[in-house]
Amino acid sequence: MGQLTQPNPVIAPVDVANHQGGSRPLLGARLGSPKSRATPLSARGEPVVWLTGMAMSICIVMIVALLGITVYQGSRTFWPKPIDTLVMTDGRVVMGMPMATEHFVPQESDRAAIEKLKADAAGFIPGAFDAQGRPVRTLYRIGNKEIRGEPFEWIELYKVKSTRRDPEATLLERNNNWGLWIGVAERVERRVKPAEGSGSPVITTLAAAEKGKGLWRSIAPLHGEASDRRGQIAVLSKGEVGEINQRLERERQDFEQAKLAAARAKAGMGPAFGAGVWWAWLVMAVGLAAVAAVMTRRLIQMADRPGSVTPTRRLVVSACWVVAIGAALVAVLERPSSASMSEQELAALETRYKAKSDELNAAYQSVLDRIKEIDARDAEVRLIVRDAESGRFAPTTSTAPDEPMRLSSVVRWVEPNQLTFAGKVGVYLDRWREFVFDEPRNTNTEGGIFPVIFGTVLLTLLLSVLVVPLGVIAALYMREYAKQGVMISVVRICVNNLAGVPSIVYGVFGLGFFCYTLGAYIDRGPMPEMVVSRFAWWAGAIGLGMVVVFAVAMGLYGRPKPGREATRTQKWLMLLSALTWLAAAAGVVGLLVGTPYFHGFYEYRPAATFGTRGLLWAALTLSLLTLPVVIVATEEAIAAVPRTMREGSYGCGASKWQTIRRIVLPRAMPGIMTGMILAMARGAGEVAPLMLVGAVKLAPELLVSKSPPFLHLENSFMHLGFHIFDVGFQSPDSEAARPLVWTTTLVLVCIVLFLNLAAIRIRAKLRSKYIGGAF
C-alpha cells in the first residue's frame, strides 16, 4: 500500500485505493482467464429446472384439460336451447333443438342434386354448405319418442327450405318414461266422462293458447294444481301404503317367529334370536364390544406391568375370563325356553294376527281408493300439444289411439323461444335443483340423481369408518409391536402388493365371501349338515376355552425376562403359543359354523336379506381394497414420530400403550388422515367391484327409514361411478343421456373434492395442533 500515492488523501477512502490499484492484479491472478473457469452446464442445473418445469406443465395441462372439459360440458347441459322449426324441401315440418353440427360426405346418389343446388346459388338456406363447399348437417333433438321412435335426427341442411323460431314452440319434460315432447301447445281441457261410461266425454276448454304468446302463462296455476295431485298420489302410495305394508310385514314376522319358536320348543331345541328382536342384537353387540374393550384394557395393563403380575397370576385371570364367558354363554344359550306355548295359545295368536292383518288390509284398501279417486280427477285434465309434423298427440301406449296427455305428466314446461336471459337462468337453475335433489326418471336418462349422491356419500363415509380403524390397528402392530424381521417384511410386501390387485378381484371376493358366505350365514344360520349336537358343541366350546388358556400360558412362560435374550425353550414356547392362537381362531369359526343355537337372522324369510348384494358388503369390499393405502400411510406416519418424543414419554413412566395412545397416535394423526383421504378418493371413484357387490341401476329408496333399525345397510344402492357407466353405456337412449354423463361426472368430482377438502381441513388443524412449527 505504501507505493500508492493518493492525489487527495482527505477525500479518497481506503477502499477506493484498494479497488483502483492494490487488489486488481491480485484478483486477476487468482481467477486466471475466465474462459477456462466457466462452470460446466451439468453443475449449473438450469437444464434440470427446464426439464422439471416442462414435465410439470404437461401434467398440469392434462389435468386442467380433463377438469375443464368436465366442467364445461357438465355445466352447459341444462342451459335451455331454442327450438327451430324447419320446413323441408319435401314438405316435412320438423321441430327440434340443434345439438351439434358437422360437414359430411354425401351419398353417391345425392351428389348430382347437391351440385345442381350449389350451381343455382339459391334455394338453400345459408349455412347449408361450409366454407369449403362441403354439405353440412345438424343433429336435432326432436323428442316425441312415442310416435317417432327415434328422438334424434341428423338433418342435411341443404334439404331445408326455411327455418323459423315459433314463439309457441313448447318443450315438455315429462314423467311418463317417454322423454321429451316438442310441439305447439293448443289448449288445456277438462274431459268428464258421462256417468254410464258410454258415449263421448263432455269437454270444456280451461285455457287456450294465443297466437304468438304460447300457453304457459294461462295454465301455470292449472299446472300447479295438477302437480299437487301428483304429489298427493306419491305421498299416499309411497308413504302410507309403504307404512301399512311394513306393519303388515312386521305382524307376519312376529307371528312366524312365535310359530317357529313353538315348533322349536316342541322339538326340544333351544330358542333362537330372530330379526324381530333387533334391539336384542344391538344390546348384544354393544355388550360384546364393552366386554372386549374391558378385556383388552385389562390385558394391556397386565402386559405393561411385567413385574407386578406374575405369569401364574395372569394365567389365573385369563382362566377366570374363559369361565366367565362360558357362564355367560350358558346363561344365554341354555336359558329356559319361554316359547313353549300350548296349542290354544298359538291359535289365539293366530286369530289375533288374522284380525290385525284384516284391519291393515282394510286400511290399505281405503288408501288405494283415495289414490284412485285423485287419479280419476287428475285424468280429467288433458293437455293438447301437437307434434309439428303429424299433428298428433302423444298416445298413452303405442297401440292405443292418440289421446291428449294429462297435464300432470308434465314436470317442466319450457317455451324456450320466448325466454329472456333471466328466464333461461331460471330454467337452468331449476334443472340443476331437480338434478341434485330428485329421483331419476325414464331409466335414469332424466330427472335427478339424489339417491345416487346419497348412496355414494354413505358408501364413502362407511368405507372410511371401516377402513381407518382396521388399517391403523394393523399398522400399529406392524410398526410398534411386531419384531422387525423377515416375517414382518414379507407381510409388508404382501400388503403393498395388495394395492396392485385388480379391483374386480376384490369384487369377486366380496361377492363370494361377504354376500354369499357371511351374508348367507347371517340370513339362514349355518348349513344344516354342518350343525352338530348340543353336547358336541359344548364339548368343543370347553375344548376351545382350554386351547385359549394353553395359548396364553405358552405366551406367558415363553416371554424372555426384560433385558435378557430369549432362550431356545422360550422361543419354542412362543412359536407354540402363536400356533395355538391360530388353532383357537379356527376353533371359533368352527363353533360358529356348527352352532345348533343360531338359526339365522331371517330364517323364515324366503328372500335373502344379508345374503345378497348391499351397501354394507360394498363398503367392506372397498375397505379391503383401500386397506393397503391406509396401512402404508399410517406406518409412515408412525415411523416419523421422533424417537426423542417416545423416549420422553417412556422416561416419564408411560407404558408402551400409553405412549402409543397419547404421543404416537396424536402425532401420527395427520398422516393417518392423509391415508384416509386417499382411501376415500379411491373408494368414491371405484366402479368395478361395486358392480358385483351392491351398486344397482335403480334403487330410488334411500337407505334410511323411520322404522328400526333405521339404517338399512343390507339394501343395494346407487353409486355415481356406476351411474356414469350405466347412463353412458347401458342406457336405451344413450344420445339423450350423454349430457347427463358429464353432469354426473361433475357432481362426482365435486363430491370427492368436498369430502377431500373437509378431510384436508381437519388434517391441517391436527397438524398445527400436534406437529407445530417448532421443528
Place this chain on the structure above:
Amino acid sequence: MDAPTKHNSNARGSGPGEGGEEVTRATILPKGPGNEDPTAATLIPLNAPVAVPVESAPTGRVSSGSPAMASGIEAIREGRPFEPRIHKEVAQHEPVVRAEKFDLFYSGKQALHGINMDFPRNKVTALIGPSGCGKSTLLRSINRLNDLVDGVRTQGEIFINNLPVYAPDVDVIDLRKRIGMVFQKSNPFPMSIFENVVYPLRIDGERRKGVLAEACEKSLRAAALWDEVKDRLKDSALALSGGQQQRLCIARAISAEPEVLLMDEPCSALDPIATLKIEELIHDIAGRYTVIIVTHNMHQAARVSDFTAFMYLGRLVEYGKTAAIFQRPQLPETEQYVTGRFG
C-alpha cells in the same frame, strides 16, 4: 518436572483432607513373560513415584511439549483392567443411586465396564468424558431406557434407594415414574403446555383437576417458566421457543416429584442465554433433587455440579468433588482431559 506433575504433587500435599494417602491407584503391569494374569493388578500408593515400566507407551509424565496419553488411558484403550479413583468425599454422603459392577452390552459390544459408583442424595453429579465414553448409556441404564434398544444385555446391578433396578420382578413403569429425565433435545409432547407438565401424573391415573393444576403451577414455577406461560397453558407446547421447551421438559420431569432427576446434555441444543437459565434452574433445584447430569461442556459441569465423574470408553476413571476434579485431579488422565489435552 512439567506442570501436571507439579500440580498433582501440590494437590497431594495441600492438606490432610485432600490427601490421597489411602487412595490407591491401580495400574496393570504390561503383559510380558511371568505376568500373564490380567487380574494381577499392582496397587501402588499414589504418592509413591510412578515408575511402572511400560513398553513403548509413554507414561503419564512426559517431559516436553507434545502431550502424551497417561498410562491409564492407554490401559483403557487396550482393554486392560483399570481401577478408578474415587475420592473419599463421595462416600461421606448418603447414596441414592448405586451402581455395582454394572456392565452393559450393545448386541455383544461392551459399552459399560464394571461401573461402581454412588450418586449422593440431593446433590448434582456431573458425568463428563469424551464422546462414546458411555455417560449417556450409564444415565439411561438408571431408568432402564436402554431396554427399548434391541440387543441390549446387562450384568451387575443398579440400586435406587437400595431397590435393585434390574431385578426380574421389578416394575419398569413404576421405576421410571420415580425417576425424571430430561433429554438432549427438548421433546415436548404434541399437546398443550398444561398437559405436557402433568403428563406423568396423567399416565399415573390422576384425574382430579385441582391436583393437576397445583402440580402444574408448582413444577412450572420450579422450572422458572410459570411467569412466561401462565396465561397460555392451553396453547400447544410446540409453539414455545427452544429454551422454554427445555425448561418445560424439566418441569415435566419434576412434576411427579421424582427421587432422581437425570439430565442428558440438557443444554447442548440451546443458545448461551437459554443455557444460563437452565443452569440457574439446576442450581435452584439442586438442594431438593438428586440430579445426575451428563454434559460435554466442562465449564458447565464446573458451574452446576457438586460432584463430577470422569468416564472414558465405558469405564469410570475418577470421581470426586467437582472442585477437586477440576482443580486438583488425582490422576493425570483426568487432568489431561479437564485441561483439554485429549478427548
